[in-house]
Amino acid sequence: MRMKKLYIVAVIIAAMQLYSCQKLDIAPISKFTEANYWTSTDKAELVLNMAYNQMYNAGIMWRDEFLGDNMVHTYGTSDPNSIRRGEATAALNLFASEWKDAYGGIKTCLVFLANVDRIPGMPEELKNRMIDEIRFIRAYIYFRLVNYYGDIPFFTTEISLDDAYKVKRTPKSEVLSFIHSELDDIMNGGHLPKTENLVPDEKGRITIGAACAFQARAYLYENNYQKVKEYAGHLINEQDKYGMYQLFEYPAKKEESYFRLFTPEYEYNNEVILDITYVPDLKTWSNMSQMAPISKRAEISADNPTQELVDCYMTMNGLPVKGADKDPAYNENDPYVNRDPRLSATVVYDNYKWLNKDGSVDTIRTAIGTKTDDSYKSPVDRQTKTGYYVRKYYDWTMSSNNQSGLNIIMFRYADVLLMYAEACNELGKIAQQEWNATIRPIRERAGFKVAAALDYPAAKSQAELRDEIRNERRVELALEGLRWYDIKRWKTGQQVLNGAIHGFRFAGSAGATDGGYIRVNQYTFNNNRDYLWSVPLDQMDLNQNLKPNNPGY
Numbered sequence: 001m002r003m004k005k006l007y008i009v010a011v012i013i014a015a016m017q018l019y020s021c022q023k024l025d026i027a028p029i030s031k032f033t034e035a036n037y038w039t040s041t042d043k044a045e046l047v048l049n050m051a052y053n054q055m056y057n058a059g060i061m062w063r064d065e066f067l068g069d070n071m072v073h074t075y076g077t078s079d080p081n082s083i084r085r086g087e088a089t090a091a092l093n094l095f096a097s098e099w100k101d102a103y104g105g106i107k108t109c110l111v112f113l114a115n116v117d118r119i120p121g122m123p124e125e126l127k128n129r130m131i132d133e134i135r136f137i138r139a140y141i142y143f144r145l146v147n148y149y150g151d152i153p154f155f156t157t158e159i160s161l162d163d164a165y166k167v168k169r170t171p172k173s174e175v176l177s178f179i180h181s182e183l184d185d186i187m188n189g190g191h192l193p194k195t196e197n198l199v200p201d202e203k204g205r206i207t208i209g210a211a212c213a214f215q216a217r218a219y220l221y222e223n224n225y226q227k228v229k230e231y232a233g234h235l236i237n238e239q240d241k242y243g244m245y246q247l248f249e250y251p252a253k254k255e256e257s258y259f260r261l262f263t264p265e266y267e268y269n270n271e272v273i274l275d276i277t278y279v280p281d282l283k284t285w286s287n288m289s290q291m292a293p294i295s296k297r298a299e300i301s302a303d304n305p306t307q308e309l310v311d312c313y314m315t316m317n318g319l320p321v322k323g324a325d326k327d328p329a330y331n332e333n334d335p336y337v338n339r340d341p342r343l344s345a346t347v348v349y350d351n352y353k354w355l356n357k358d359g360s361v362d363t364i365r366t367a368i369g370t371k372t373d374d375s376y377k378s379p380v381d382r383q384t385k386t387g388y389y390v391r392k393y394y395d396w397t398m399s400s401n402n403q404s405g406l407n408i409i410m411f412r413y414a415d416v417l418l419m420y421a422e423a424c425n426e427l428g429k430i431a432q433q434e435w436n437a438t439i440r441p442i443r444e445r446a447g448f449k450v451a452a453a454l455d456y457p458a459a460k461s462q463a464e465l466r467d468e469i470r471n472e473r474r475v476e477l478a479l480e481g482l483r484w485y486d487i488k489r490w491k492t493g494q495q496v497l498n499g500a501i502h503g504f505r506f507a508g509s510a511g512a513t514d515g516g517y518i519r520v521n522q523y524t525f526n527n528n529r530d531y532l533w534s535v536p537l538d539q540m541d542l543n544q545n546l547k548p549n550n551p552g553y
Contacts, residue, residue: 038118054105058285061481068483074385075302086524096536109138204277209243232420259345280405289402318452348389387504
């Protein structure tokens with residue numbers, strides 16, 4: 001179903017937009033409510049595919065990543081950069097476009113649910129499965145909306161245009177309650193398969209394991225750790241029911257496992273619980289054109305990893321590079337040696353050894369004065385502005401115009417282990433058995449071998465372990481679109497998003513002000529405003545019931 005028909009989706013989306021309401025974007029889609037459309041299972045599958053596309057994509061993932069402190073936009077203007085600089089207003093285009101796109105996705109789901117019964121002769125088992133996939137997608141889009149805007153317009157059946165102008169905001173808690181109820185019902189319904197039961201053409205479709213992982217994440221974002229432990233525990237301890245998942249290991253060279261996890265050759269590996277499918281030449285994304293090294297065909301370096309992210313990676317001695325307990329062997333003037341291998345799998349730095357698909361290795365120089373296409377030159381040139389480029393998710397099979405067909409992972413098993421570890425520690429200091437089932441295997445897969453990294457740190461307090469688990473989550477899941485949501489739920493915005501954002505440290509670098517590190521941006525964070533987005537100004541103009549707006553806008 002998936003691979004063969006995705007190329008048609010763009011046509012359907014264009015048609016759907018043509019027939020959609022141009023105001024609030026939550027009115028019915030007349031074309032797809034016509035009885036003569038719902039005549040075959042194939043047509044239902046096309047609408048389902050469209051809903052998959054509207055649920056999540058590479059653009060959303062990278063956009064969300066720019067909202068945190070792992071990456072910084074360094075060239076020209078962007079709406080996430082405006083938000084982080086404290087300059088956003090209710091008229092910001094991103095607030096309006098996300099609202100419109102999300103409610104367009106909700107509309108697709110509602111039209112499907114209202115019309116799927118019209119299809120003659122559709123097998124009941126297939127129909128029920130597709131309905132549960134649509135319910136999952138609808139729940140996920142509402143989940144996105146409440147995490148951006150808080151209280152939102154909420155409805156589970158199509159509404160009229162007149163009602164769209166009057167609809168009020170439903171409290172976030174009520175929407176989340178609906179999401180939890182839907183996911184439980186989906187998991188108990190018996191219509192979704194386990195991942196190992198998917199046939200090749202079904203790879204990328206929603207499974208019972210995906211519903212369970214989504215439930216764990218939804219509770220995580222509410223800091224409901226008892227429920228997080230319950231649902232993450234299902235995926236760890238009840239794999240006969242929820243699917244067989246484990247940390248991916250590259251068979252040829254275990255130390256490359258983390259790097260290979262994000263390469264085209266190992267899509268749909270046994271760590272992936274749900275990903276968004278891309279197909280070379282048919283359905284692609286092109287964000288790497290402004291994040292990868294210039295020598296690797298990027299057009300410009302506009303979105304760069306930060307020094308703050310790089311500093312989070314331990315040394316191979318299992319010690320941090322900052323703070324009172326920093327590794328005494330760490331050399332700030334030669335900072336990338338003997339570091340957590342996940343750093344090199346994620347970030348490109350000076351003297352980086354770039355592995356090509358054919359096994360050859362190129363050296364990437366980013367330091368000022370090295371005079372390569374990738375060398376830092378100034379804050380206004382097309383090269384990196386932080387001294388770093390992105391490696392993770394680089395598709396070495398993509399076309400010459402940077403069109404990537406690499407899948408984007410929504411949920412993976414390492415995240416489940418990290419959620420479980422965090423929940424255990426928040427419910428009472430994590431125990432050795434729980435540590436050994438979660439943090440230890442993640443670090444072993446990364447390449448650590450020393451006791452300081454692997455063994456349970458019994459002497460540390462619950463608060464110290466909290467910091468360690470949070471940092472582990474940051475480095476393991478870096479550049480996967482999740483950091484901003486962790487900052488939101490931990491309420492650490494004032495600590496990490498208020499002040500200077502830095503690039504590398506090289507003597508003589510233009511703009512180097514803070515201990516020799518380049519200051520590339522200045523963020524401003526308002527605790528009373530910046531954990532939520534504004535309801536779009538044009539929507540409030542059309543519908544006064546959407547007021548009052550979120551505080552601070």
